[in-house]
Amino acid sequence: MRNSTCILHPSIATTVALPVIYCFLFITGSFGNILAAWVFSRQASTKRTQHIYLVNLITANLLVCSTMPFVAGYFAKGHQWTYGSDVCRVAYHLGTIVMHVCMYVTITILCTIALSQYATLKKNSDARHSQAVTKNLYKRGLQKFRQPKFAKYFCIFIWLIVLCVTVTAITYDARARRGQTFHTCYNVKVEIGEFTAKTAASFATACFFLFFLTVLLSYYSLTRHLSKIQKNTHIGQNHMVYRTVKRNILVIQIILTACFLPYHIFRPILYVLLPEEDCSKINYLVEIKNFLTCLCVSRSSIDPVTTLLLDKTFKKSLYSLFKKSTPEKHQRRTDIFIEDSPPIRSMMERC
Template identity: 70%
Template structure:
C-alpha cells in the first residue's frame, strides 16, 4: 500500500450522490435527535437505566450528524483539495475520528440495551424462565445491565475505550502528503498497518455485539415457543412479546445498517493491490457508500426510540397533543374576543 502510485478518480456516484445523501441526512438527523434530547432532558426520568443508554445513543447520533456537512464537502470537492489544506485535515482527521468513535459506541450500546431488555425477564420472576437462565450468570452479568449506576460507568468506559483506540490509529497513521498531494487518495481511504489493525479490532467488536444480540433473540424465541406449547400466554407473559420486539428492532438495525459495512471491510483490505487502479476506485466507492448506510442509522433513531421506550413515546405524544390543544385554545380565545356579546 505504501508504494502504490494509483491516483483515485471519483465517479459521479461519489461527487454527486454521496454529498446529496449526506445533505438530506444532516437536517433530518439533527432535528430528530435534538428533539429527542430535548424530550429526554425535560420529561424522561433520569434514573432509568433505559434512559441512560438512549441518552448516550442520542449523543453519538448528534456527533455523527455534525460530521455530515464535512463529509458532503469532502466527497464533492475533496479530489480538488491538497492534503495539507485545513479542509482536508478537518474532514479526514476530525471527521473520521468523530464518525468512527460514535459508530462503535452506538453498536456497543445497542448490544447493552439488548442485554438490559433480556435481563428484564428474569427480573419479572417467571419460574420457567428462571430455570432457562443460569442464576449465577444473571447475578454476575445480566443484572448489572439494569442498574443505572452500572449503565453510567459502562457508557463512560465504552466512550473512553473506543476514543483511545481510534485516536491511536489516527495518530500513528503515516501521513501521505509526499506521495499523494491530493486529499482524496488511497492512503486517506485505506490507511496503513495501524489503521488496518484498528479496523480488525472494530470488526471483531461488531460481530461480537451482533452475535450477542442474535443469541439473546434466539434464546428468547426458543423459550417463548416452549411456553406457548405448554401453557397459555397470560397477562404476566406479555412482557416477553415486548422484549422480543425490542431485541428484534436492535437486531434489524445491526443487520441492515452495520452488517454490510463490516462484511465488506475485510474484503476491502484483502483485495487492495498496488497496481489495479480501476478496482481500487470501485472498492473505495463501495466502502464509502456502506459507511453512508451506517451513518444513516443516526437519522432513523428517533423512530427507534418510539419503538423501544414507552415513556419517550408518551412524552412525544403528549408534546404534540399539548401543542395542538393550545393552538385550538388560542383560536377559541380569538373567536371569543372578536364575537360581539348578544
C-alpha cells in the first residue's frame, strides 16, 4: 500500500482517553458478566435454548473483556513499542485479533437469540397464523433455533470457526511481520490493514448487515403479525408474552443499531476516503475508527446492566441469591430471558 510509509502520531485522545475507557470497561464488564454467569449457573435450566445462547453470549463477553487490558496498553504505549517486539505481538494478537473475532461472535449470538425468541412465539401462537408466517418467511428452518440440541451444535460450530479464524490470523500475521520496515507497533498496517485484512473486514461487515437486516425483518414481521391478531382475535392473557418477545427483539435491534452500526458504516467509508499521502487525514480517520471500535466492544460491558434493567426474572433471580430461598421458589424459576408470568411459563417450558 502506498500510504504504508506514513507514520501515525496518536493524539492524547488515543494515548490517554482510550486506555482509560478500556480499563473502565474491563472492570465493569468483568464484574457484570461474572455476576451474570453466576446467576445463570444457579438459576437457569441447562436444557433451555435461551440459556444455551445466553451462556455462550456471556462467554464471548468475558473474552472481549479479557482483551481490554491488552488493547489499553497498545493505545497507551503502542507508539513507543517496536513493531517486532514481543509485547507488540502479545498486545496485537491477544488484543486486536481476539477482540474483533469475539465481537462478531456476540453479534451472531444476538441475532440467533432474536430468531429464537421470534420462533418460540410463532410456535405457540395460533396455528393458522403461525403456519402462514413461518411458511412465507423462515419455514421450517426457523424452528431449529428454538431446539436445545441445535443450539448446542450451533454454538460449538461458532466457536470452532472462532478458533480457526484466530489461529489463521495469528499465523498469517507472524509470517507477514518478517521483513517489515515499520518502527513502531502503532502503525498503518496494524490500524488499516493490507489487502487480506481489508478483505476479511469487508466480509465481516457484509455479515453484520445480513444479521442486522434479519433482526429488523423479524421485528417488522412480528409487529405486523401481532397487529393482525389484535384485529381478528382476542389474545387475552397471551398479550404479556407477545409484548415481552417484541420488547426483547427491539432491545437487540437497538443494541445492534447504537453500538455496532456506526462502526460498520464507517469502515467501508474509511477505505474509500483513505488518502494516499496525507498523513494528517490518515491519523484523523484512524482515531475515529478506534473510538467506534470502542463503542462496539462497550456492549460486552453494559450487556449485564441492560439485562438487569429490562428483565424482571433476572432481577428477581439476582435478588433471591442474596437471601434464603425455599424449594418452592426454586421450582418457580423461569427462563432468564422471559418475564415471570403464568402464560409465559406454560408456553416456554415446552422449549
